[in-house]
Every structure is written in C-alpha cells, then in structure tokens.
Amino acid sequence: MSDPKVIVALDFPQAQTALALAQRLEPSLCRVKVGKELFTAAGPQLVEQLQQRGFEVFLDLKFHDIPNTTAQACKAAAAMGVWMVNVHALGGKRMMDAAREALANAVHRPRLIAVTVLTSMAQEDLHGIGINASPAQMVPLLAGLAHDSGLDGVVCSAQEAPVLRKQCGKAFCLVTPGIRPANAAANDQSRIMTPRAALEAGSSYLVIGRPITQAPDPLRALQDILSEIGDMA
Numbered sequence: 506m507s508d509p510k511v512i513v514a515l516d517f518p519q520a521q522t523a524l525a526l527a528q529r530l531e532p533s534l535c536r537v538k539v540g541k542e543l544f545t546a547a548g549p550q551l552v553e554q555l556q557q558r559g560f561e562v563f564l565d566l567k568f569h570d571i572p573n574t575t576a577q578a579c580k581a582a583a584a585m586g587v588w589m590v591n592v593h594a595l596g597g598k599r600m601m602d603a604a605r606e607a608l609a610n611a612v613h614r615p616r617l618i619a620v621t622v623l624t625s626m627a628q629e630d631l632h633g634i635g636i637n638a639s640p641a642q643m644v645p646l647l648a649g650l651a652h653d654s655g656l657d658g659v660v661c662s663a664q665e666a667p668v669l670r671k672q673c674g675k676a677f678c679l680v681t682p683g684i685r686p687a688n689a690a691a692n693d694q695s696r697i698m699t700p701r702a703a704l705e706a707g708s709s710y711l712v713i714g715r716p717i718t719q720a721p722d723p724l725r726a727l728q729d730i731l732s733e734i735g736d737m738a
C-alpha cells in the first residue's frame with residue numbers, strides 16, 4: 506500500500522463541506538485529518554464516511570486529561586478504526602504511558618503520537634504562559650518523554666525535525682503542521698517551512714490545511730505540492 510506523505514487538514518464547520526472537499530481529493534494522494542472543529546460538529550459518523558471513501562484518518566483531538574480519561578479516549582478512537590490519534594505531551598509521561606498501554610491490545614492499533622509545542626506558538630507565547638524556554642528547547646524535552654513512553658512519534662514543526670531525528674531515531678514519526686508553499690500566507694502559524702524543505706529536514710508526514718482547502722482548485726494545489734516534493738514523496 507502507498508504511504509502518502511501529505512495529510513490534508515479538513516478544518517470545516519460541518520460534515521457536508523468536509524465531504525465535498527474530500528470528494529475533490531484522492532485517497533491514493535493524501536490522508537485526511539479530522540480536528541476539533543469538524544469532529545465536534547460531525548462526530549464519529551463523519552470519520553466513518555471518510556474511511557468508507559477510502560481515506561485513512563488522523564484524528565487530531567490532542568487528548569490532554571488525567572491518565573485514565575486520556576487512555577479511555579484513545580481506546581474509543583481506536584474503535585473507530587482511525588489511522589492515527591494524538592495526545593498532548595504536556596499531559597506528562599504518566600498520561601502518555603496510560604495512552605500507550607490502552608492501545609496495546611487494540612484489534613486495530615492506530616499510531617499514537619504526542620503534540621509537543623503547537624506550531625502557532627513562538628518563544629513569546631511560551632513566556633506568556635510562564636514557560637521560560639524556547640520552542641527549540643521545549644520540543645526535544647517533550648519529544649523525549651513521548652519517546653520514553655513508547656509512543657510512535659510527535660507533532661512538531663519541521664524546524665525541530667533535524668534535532669528530533671537525531672535524538673529519537675529513524676523510526677520515530679515526525680508529523681509536521683505549519684507547512685506553507687513559498688509565497689503562501691502564514692496565517693496564524695509561527696514556525697513554518699515549505700513542503701520539500703520539511704521532508705529534507707526529516708519530517709515523516711506533512712499536515713497541510715488552508716493552502717489546499719482554501720485554494721480555488723484543491724486537487725491542483727495538492728498536486729502542485731506533490732510535484733514540489735517529487736522524489737521525496
């Protein structure tokens with residue numbers, strides 16, 4: 506089976522719009538991501554519909570709660586048959602251990618990854634919440650905890666990928682949002698990189714939302730990105 510490197514973020518307020526966009530894409534070219542906005546509006550039924558159309562789904566709900574609650578939420582995600590699910594590393598090692606253990610005997614075990622520092626955040630945002638460290642310092646620390654807990658990978662920016670690749674090894678999955686083709690608007694993202702540069706830096710998968718979903722021709726936008734990636738796809 507092919508292993509598409511692009512994960513399209515379906516950030517829409519309702520199922521109908523998300524399905525219409527998915528209809529214009531190709532499961533052989535990309536996976537899709539269902540995040541908080543769409544899942545809150547449309548729920549597991551929408552995940553099921555995307556899977557029926559052949560898409561593998563990254564359920565991006567960033568679970569961050571006490572260990573038991575997070576573990577049970579991960580189990581519920583696995584029961585939906587999703588390809589990937591995530592927790593937030595700021596929930597700590599005990600929470601990540603519980604999440605991994607909860608999935609150990611799942612019939613269909615999704616990849617379990619942890620968000621490190623959101624790609625929208627810069628150093629001043631961390632200072633604003635009392636963390637006197639830079640993303641370049643915090644991300645390796647949180648990725649180390651996720652790695653020690655036996656998680657499959659992390660969400661980070663592509664800017665941290667070279668360091669994490671060395672720290673956590675080849676098999677560790679680095680999922681990177683904040684991807685912007687040259688000249689595309691950064692929007693609310695802070696730590697960004699172009700698609701090809703991100704893969705060269707060591708990203709495993711690229712999460713791309715608005716540059717594709719808001720384009721006049723989303724399939725064309727995806728294909729342009731895949732052409733830029735070329736032999737790295």
Ligand SMILES: O=c1ccn([C@@H]2O[C@H](COP(=O)(O)O)[C@@H](O)[C@H]2O)c(=O)[nH]1
Nearest residue numbers: 514540622623624682683712713714715
């Ligand atoms: O650190 C993170 C974690 C998750 N995201 C999600 O990725 C997409 C990015 O969308 P764009 O439109 O390409 O900016 C979005 O769904 C975020 O919730 C992230 O950006 N950063």
